[in-house]
Amino acid sequence: MRDKRRYVLVETSSRIEDDEKTFSYNLYRELIRCIGESDYHKVNPRMMKIVDDTSFVIKSDLKGTGNLILALSFIKRLNNKETAFYTIKSSGTIRALLKAKSSKG
16 A cells, blocks of 8 residues: 655745755654654655745655654754744645645745
């Protein structure tokens, strides 16, 4: 059986100034801290795309999406910079998320 995934469109309160690799590393480190090392594999987060300077798409396993959204709400600092993460929408495809982003803004 195929693993089911969800894509989550996330908006930040501060600008994403790092390149995608650095931003992803810092975000994963904070997610491990919030979710815990023992449950991190259930969420299995993967950065998919930085949409613009304040939003990005992240992928997770279907069963771990709730934990991902909760963990993102717990993160208040990323790379010694205050920030907050807001979940805009989750979907089974990136295309649907980008469509929601374009119709929003």
